[in-house]
Amino acid sequence: MQEIIYELIIKEKYGSLSVEDSAVLLSWRQESLANEQAYQSLYGTLDDYTLVDRYQSIDLDHAWAKVDQRISEQPQKSRSLYRYWVRYAAALLLFFSIGLYWYTARQERAIDTSVIGSLDDVVPGGNKALITFSNGEQILLDSTQSRLETIDGTYRYGDGREVTNSEVQFATVSTPIGSTYEVTLPDGTKAWLNASSSIHYPTRFTGQERAIETTGEVYLEVAADKKHPFIVHSANQRLQVLGTAFNIRSYSDAIVTTLVHGKVSLSGQHTHKTVSLQPGQQAILSEKQIAISEVNASDYTVWIKGVILNRDASLVDICQELERWYGVKFVFPKGFKNEERVMLSIDRKERLSTVLSSLEKAYFVRFEIKGKEVRVN
Incomplete structure (x- = not known):
C-alpha cells in the first residue's frame, strides 16, 4: 500500500494523476492526521532526484x-x-x-529547467485547509475545492457536496503554510484565509451579535445586518462592524486592520480607547497604542487575487511573506542590511526559484536554496 500511495503522490505532483486515483489519494489522506503529515512530507521532498x-x-x-x-x-x-x-x-x-x-x-x-535552477526548488501552494468541529471531529478539506459554505447548519463545498452530517455548534477552519481557502459564514459573510491562518465561528449565529475569532490574515466581506453587529476577535483586539469589507492581519504582535469600504470601530485589550476607521485607513494595534494612517487598501488585499505582495516593501518583509507561502526559512548573514524598498507583484503560482530570480535583480542580492532553507548573500 505504501508503494501505491508513494506512486500516487508522485503522479499528483507532476500532473499525471487521474480523477479516480485522485479520489483514492484524498481518501487515504483523510483517514488520519498521520497520513496527511506523511503526505505533506513526501510531497515537499520530491524533486529531480526522483528521476535520478x-x-x-x-x-x-x-x-x-x-x-x-x-x-x-x-x-x-x-x-x-x-x-x-x-x-x-x-x-x-x-x-x-x-x-x-x-x-x-x-x-x-x-x-522548464531554465526556471528551476536548483534541485531544491520549491513549488507553490494551493487550496488546503483543515476543519475542526466542536465535537472533536477533524476533516481535511478537499484540495480540489477552494470554498466552504455553511448554510442552514450544514457544511458544504462550493459544488454543493456535504462535508459532514454531524450536528455541531462551532467550527474552526485553518490553513497550513502555503495554502489559502474561502469560507462563507452562516449569515452570508465571506472570508478568505491566507496561509497559516484560521477562523472560528458558530454553525448558526444566535443572539444580538455575530462573533468570530481569527488568527493570521483574513479578508472579510461582512453581510449587512444593522440589528446584529459583526464582532471579530483577534488576539487582544476587538473589532465591530455593521456591513463592510476589510483585511485583518495578526501574524505578529501587531494587529493590522485595513478598511476597504464601510466602517469599523476597534479597541485593544490593553488600550483605553476605541477608534473608528474610514475607507482607505489602516490601524496598527501594538501593545498599548493604536496608530492610524492613510493607505492604498488594495495593496493590502491583493493577496486574495493570487498575488503575494504588491506594495513598497523591504526585502525582509517580502521574505516573511515567502516563508509562509513556500514553507521555507530565509537565513540572513549577521549584520545584514538592505534598505531598498521596491514595488513588486509576485504571482503565487510561480516556483520559488523564479521569484528569487526577480528579487535578486531588484535588491542586488543572491539566494541559495538548500532544502527548506534559503540563504541570502
Missing part, C-alpha cells in the same frame, strides 16, 4: 549479459566482428534510450 533514482534502478549488468548471450549464439567466424559492432550499437542504443527516457520524463512533468 529511477535511472539508477536500471540494471546495466543484466542488460550487457543479455547482449553477450545474443553474441554467443552467432557462428564462431563472425563472432569477433559481430561482437564489436553489437557492443557498439548496444552502447548507442542504451545511450539513446536513457536520453529518450530522461527527456520523456521531463516532458511529462512539463518543467
Whole structure:
C-alpha cells in the first residue's frame, strides 16, 4: 500500500494523476492526521532526484549479459566482428534510450529547467485547509475545492457536496503554510484565509451579535445586518462592524486592520480607547497604542487575487511573506542590511526559484536554496 500511495503522490505532483486515483489519494489522506503529515512530507521532498533514482534502478549488468548471450549464439567466424559492432550499437542504443527516457520524463512533468535552477526548488501552494468541529471531529478539506459554505447548519463545498452530517455548534477552519481557502459564514459573510491562518465561528449565529475569532490574515466581506453587529476577535483586539469589507492581519504582535469600504470601530485589550476607521485607513494595534494612517487598501488585499505582495516593501518583509507561502526559512548573514524598498507583484503560482530570480535583480542580492532553507548573500 505504501508503494501505491508513494506512486500516487508522485503522479499528483507532476500532473499525471487521474480523477479516480485522485479520489483514492484524498481518501487515504483523510483517514488520519498521520497520513496527511506523511503526505505533506513526501510531497515537499520530491524533486529531480526522483528521476535520478529511477535511472539508477536500471540494471546495466543484466542488460550487457543479455547482449553477450545474443553474441554467443552467432557462428564462431563472425563472432569477433559481430561482437564489436553489437557492443557498439548496444552502447548507442542504451545511450539513446536513457536520453529518450530522461527527456520523456521531463516532458511529462512539463518543467522548464531554465526556471528551476536548483534541485531544491520549491513549488507553490494551493487550496488546503483543515476543519475542526466542536465535537472533536477533524476533516481535511478537499484540495480540489477552494470554498466552504455553511448554510442552514450544514457544511458544504462550493459544488454543493456535504462535508459532514454531524450536528455541531462551532467550527474552526485553518490553513497550513502555503495554502489559502474561502469560507462563507452562516449569515452570508465571506472570508478568505491566507496561509497559516484560521477562523472560528458558530454553525448558526444566535443572539444580538455575530462573533468570530481569527488568527493570521483574513479578508472579510461582512453581510449587512444593522440589528446584529459583526464582532471579530483577534488576539487582544476587538473589532465591530455593521456591513463592510476589510483585511485583518495578526501574524505578529501587531494587529493590522485595513478598511476597504464601510466602517469599523476597534479597541485593544490593553488600550483605553476605541477608534473608528474610514475607507482607505489602516490601524496598527501594538501593545498599548493604536496608530492610524492613510493607505492604498488594495495593496493590502491583493493577496486574495493570487498575488503575494504588491506594495513598497523591504526585502525582509517580502521574505516573511515567502516563508509562509513556500514553507521555507530565509537565513540572513549577521549584520545584514538592505534598505531598498521596491514595488513588486509576485504571482503565487510561480516556483520559488523564479521569484528569487526577480528579487535578486531588484535588491542586488543572491539566494541559495538548500532544502527548506534559503540563504541570502
